[in-house]
Ligand code: FES
């Protein structure tokens with residue numbers, strides 16, 4: 573599979589979840605383990621432009637696919653517009669949910685560059701934040717969308733590394 577733009581060959585147990593391969597074999601600590609059953613969003617990664625859970629996705633099923641983690645969103649030393657907006661809006665408290673939130677937001681902007689608040693809320697439904705930082709998270713996504721649409725940030729809405737940065 574390709575991970576953050578680089579081809580990677582992995583040997584793993586047949587039942588190894590993609591999340592374990594990303595974290596333990598590839599050292600990518602952005603995707604986090606939360607619930608382990610696809611219900612919290614902490615482990616989300618981009619696959620084919622869609623945010624999806626990696627904790628319940630078999631690593632073998634990712635063969636031949638492009639996987640982007642939060643680490644792969646910045647390009648050339650420049651943060652993705654969503655990453656930048658999360659910093660500016662101080663949209664993280666403990667930060668455990670943040671990478672998954674960012675991944676879902678990037679996927680949203682990839683299919684809808686100008687979402688309204690309801691669309692942002694809907695897109696982030698699968699991402700839980702135990703700290704209650706939802707207001708600032710939504711503000712950050714709306715801010716990122718505005719920045720991209722006004723040309724204040726490089727368009728980072730598409731899912732792939734480089735293009736997404
Ligand atoms: S850890 Fe994967 S969705 Fe919760």
Ligand code: FES
Nearest residue numbers: 665666701702703
């Ligand atoms: S910032 Fe702590 S879980 Fe969201």
